[in-house]
Amino acid sequence: MKAAPFAYVRPTRLEDALGELQAAQGGSGKVIAGGQSLVPVLAMRLGRPSILVDITRVEDLTQMEVTGQQLRVGAAVRQRRVQREASQLVPLLGLALPWVGHREIRSRGTVCGSLAHADPSAEMPAVALSLGATLQVKGPKGDRQVNAADFFTGAMATVAGPADIVTSVTFPVARPDEGYGFAEIARRHGDYAIAGVAARVRTSSGTVQEAVITSFGVSDRPQLRDLRGSLQQAVDTLGDPAASVTDLAKALEGPADSMAEDVVTTAGDSHGTPAYRRRLVRVLAARELARAYRSSLKGTQT
Numbered sequence: 001m002k003a004a005p006f007a008y009v010r011p012t013r014l015e016d017a018l019g020e021l022q023a024a025q026g027g028s029g030k031v032i033a034g035g036q037s038l039v040p041v042l043a044m045r046l047g048r049p050s051i052l053v054d055i056t057r058v059e060d061l062t063q064m065e066v067t068g069q070q071l072r073v074g075a076a077v078r079q080r081r082v083q084r085e086a087s088q089l090v091p092l093l094g095l096a097l098p099w100v101g102h103r104e105i106r107s108r109g110t111v112c113g114s115l116a117h118a119d120p121s122a123e124m125p126a127v128a129l130s131l132g133a134t135l136q137v138k139g140p141k142g143d144r145q146v147n148a149a150d151f152f153t154g155a156m157a158t159v160a161g162p163a164d165i166v167t168s169v170t171f172p173v174a175r176p177d178e179g180y181g182f183a184e185i186a187r188r189h190g191d192y193a194i195a196g197v198a199a200r201v202r203t204s205s206g207t208v209q210e211a212v213i214t215s216f217g218v219s220d221r222p223q224l225r226d227l228r229g230s231l232q233q234a235v236d237t238l239g240d241p242a243a244s245v246t247d248l249a250k251a252l253e254g255p256a257d258s259m260a261e262d263v264v265t266t267a268g269d270s271h272g273t274p275a276y277r278r279r280l281v282r283v284l285a286a287r288e289l290a291r292a293y294r295s296s297l298k299g300t301q302t
């Protein structure tokens with residue numbers, strides 16, 4: 001099947017891109033960034049936009065910069081560039097990006113495009129939620145700063161309107177007392193996750209200050225849960241801050257199991273039943289939380 005006919009423009013100024021979207025009848029214009037999700041949608045005729053507004057030549061959107069303790073990634077910045085240049089600054093991006101499709105897909109796909117697409121099984125929305133990222137959105141209502149926690153409203157649904165452009169996303173640069181874990185299960189490497197988790201832990205002298213797990217692929221949008229109390233209790237029970245990841249993960253299985261019961265809300269599909277997804281979340285969450293705790297103590301990723 002081929003895409004239905006559409007017009008195509010590639011402006012170099014953000015104002016022109018916004019103008020083209022606003023001029024499209026009844027919100028029928030679509031931003032195209034890397035095209036890695038949109039082109040298959042068009043080819044299958046799941047969408048029939050009247051005009052595609054290519055934002056990859058808009059100079060303002062091609063920038064990636066660090067200001068203070070924030071990394072700002074423009075909407076035209078490809079995933080592969082972020083993986084290469086920002087993995088040290090924001091280690092959770094470095095852990096998650098290799099799971100996004102394949103290298104060729106990441107060479108074209110953008111981080112902002114993945115956020116705007118809001119696939120419930122995608123890695124970038126989970127990372128953005130876990131880190132408390134902020135999206136900059138520009139459109140007919142003016143400029144808005146939207147927290148990742150408020151951005152995703154359902155499967156493939158966000159607060160961005162049809163004439164809005166997500167112009168950039170801002171991630172906090174990692175602190176030395178933070179540690180991270182990330183893992184997912186997919187049928188083949190490069191496929192979307194059946195279930196996955198991102199873990200973020202902050203400690204001070206071995207005491208847990210923050211511990212969150214963000215699960216994805218198991219609900220209509222990524223789900224963040226606070227496991228600080230459970231992690232501290234597991235560490236206290238083991239009585240050894242240097243306990244191995246395996247021992248700590250075992251001690252975390254109970255809380256991870258309760259969390260999995262809570263976050264897995266998808267119906268079963270050909271990739272797995274809800275019970276299977278709960279099991280995956282339990283195992284991955286316990287292990288990645290333990291890993292994140294250990295790496296927060298060392299100040300390095302394990």
Ligand SMILES: Cc1cc2nc3c(=O)[nH]c(=O)nc-3n(C[C@H](O)[C@H](O)[C@H](O)COP(=O)(O)OP(=O)(O)OC[C@H]3O[C@@H](n4cnc5c(N)ncnc54)[C@H](O)[C@@H]3O)c2cc1C
Binds near residue numbers: 055105165
């Ligand atoms: C074989 C294959 C495997 C893949 N596997 C994975 C995977 O495992 N995990 C994963 O997360 N992704 C995967 N992807 C998708 C890939 O990561 C995409 O790059 C990403 O989902 C969308 O980014 P994009 O820049 O290509 O956006 P596009 O495809 O250009 O756009 C996607 C949607 O977002 C909108 N959009 C894009 N940018 C903006 C913006 N700045 N403002 C407003 N709206 C915008 C578009 O209008 C469109 O609706 C895969 C793709 C393929 C083809």
